[in-house]
Amino acid sequence: MDAKDAPLTQLPAAAVAASADGQFLWGFWYPALRSSRIHGRRLATATLLEIPLVLGRDAQGRSFALRDVCPHRAYPLSLGHFDGRVVECAYHGWQFDARTGQCTTIPSLTADSKLRCDRIFAGSFPCEERDGYAWVLLADPEGRGLAPETAMPEVPELPKFSSLYRITHLDADLGCSVDHAIIGLMDPAHGPFVHQSWWWRSRRSIREKHKEFEPIPNGFRMSPHAPSSNSAPYKLLKVYGGEITTQIDFILPNIRVEQIRCGPYWFSNRTTVTPIRRDFCRLDFCAAWNLFPWLPLTPALRFFGKRFIAQDQRVIEKQQPGLRVQPKLMLIDDADRQARWYFELKTAYLLSQQTGAPMKHPMAGPVTLRWKS
Numbered sequence: 345m346d347a348k349d350a351p352l353t354q355l356p357a358a359a360v361a362a363s364a365d366g367q368f369l370w371g372f373w374y375p376a377l378r379s380s381r382i383h384g385r386r387l388a389t390a391t392l393l394e395i396p397l398v399l400g401r402d403a404q405g406r407s408f409a410l411r412d413v414c415p416h417r418a419y420p421l422s423l424g425h426f427d428g429r430v431v432e433c434a435y436h437g438w439q440f441d442a443r444t445g446q447c448t449t450i451p452s453l454t455a456d457s458k459l460r461c462d463r464i465f466a467g468s469f470p471c472e473e474r475d476g477y478a479w480v481l482l483a484d485p486e487g488r489g490l491a492p493e494t495a496m497p498e499v500p501e502l503p504k505f506s507s508l509y510r511i512t513h514l515d516a517d518l519g520c521s522v523d524h525a526i527i528g529l530m531d532p533a534h535g536p537f538v539h540q541s542w543w544w545r546s547r548r549s550i551r552e553k554h555k556e557f558e559p560i561p562n563g564f565r566m567s568p569h570a571p572s573s574n575s576a577p578y579k580l581l582k583v584y585g586g587e588i589t590t591q592i593d594f595i596l597p598n599i600r601v602e603q604i605r606c607g608p609y610w611f612s613n614r615t616t617v618t619p620i621r622r623d624f625c626r627l628d629f630c631a632a633w634n635l636f637p638w639l640p641l642t643p644a645l646r647f648f649g650k651r652f653i654a655q656d657q658r659v660i661e662k663q664q665p666g667l668r669v670q671p672k673l674m675l676i677d678d679a680d681r682q683a684r685w686y687f688e689l690k691t692a693y694l695l696s697q698q699t700g701a702p703m704k705h706p707m708a709g710p711v712t713l714r715w716k717s
Contacts, residue, residue, distance in 0.1 A: 532553070591603045
């Protein structure tokens with residue numbers, strides 16, 4: 345049996361980590377697309393974890409997500425008609441309830457047919473909207489839903505600390521596996537080399553850092569601390585004269601959240617890296633803030649954010665030929681410890697799903713990491 349096909353419980357520890365590399369994580373909410381793409385009776389499409397989805401909004405304005413495959417002849421449901429209640433397949437006219445996926449009509453059936461169309465379902469997935477995204481809960485590839493004894497996890501939401509704020513969004517395609525994109529996201533040492541600019545970092549700005557980390561459910565936290573003094577954007581906050589703190593969380597399967605606080609003023613951002621295919625993923629960045637209300641921060645944030653993300657995109661593109669001949673990574677302490685925790689968390693989650701046992705967190709308690717960046 346090949347290691348990638350063997351149950352994780354039958355593999356040695358080193359092989360478990362290798363087997364977890366590249367695997368999808370089920371049982372989590374993933375952002376499918378921006379809410380603005382779902383309007384009226386139009387159907388929208390997305391792909392998550394190699395599952396084709398069709399999304400829309402019913403007559404009551406509630407979003408829904410179905411597997412974009414008719415169970416009859418595998419025709420895309422997204423090519424059919426939607427009347428606000430049912431999605432009709434364009435191939436044979438089969439109709440499916442938009443929210444449950446239950447078949448309601450098969451036009452070819454005669455009055456004496458014994459076929460119960462209400463026992464036929466197109467795969468359906470819970471779909472909720474937060475922060476301008478339609479999130480889809482993927483429990484399994486077929487859209488059968490969570491097991492009855494499984495509690496519905498909460499939909500991720502960007503932390504906000506006042507009723508008035510501004511919000512913006514960015515996205516980018518990344519031509520790599522979700523694992524390589526995520527560990528690049530949490531890598532603290534590449535900044536002065538990849539993101540060199542007058543407004544962020546340079547080689548001359550490299551200095552020693554030490555950060556406290558602590559375990560949190562399904563992830564880990566860089567405990568609240570003063571922001572790095574060599575980051576120009578953080579220096580702007582000194583205009584408020586208060587103590588500035590930042591906290592960074594990573595949470596499975598793919599979420600990095602940063603909160604920056606200065607008295608009543610705050611800036612929050614969330615980055616998710618969602619697998620589309622095993623070799624392709626999408627980065628979604630969402631930020632909200634109540635800082636500097638007199639400044640046009642939205643266009644500035646989008647301009648600099650796009651440049652920042654484009655720098656990472658170029659690195660990922662140039663990295664791919666090397667990964668094909670050297671897929672095994674060299675992860676060192678302490679700069680790469682977060683990447684190691686990610687793989688260990690992912691492995692622990694996969695083991696818990698296979699065995700039914702509670703997930704064992706790889707961190708026993710608080711840890712101090714030191715590196716230069």
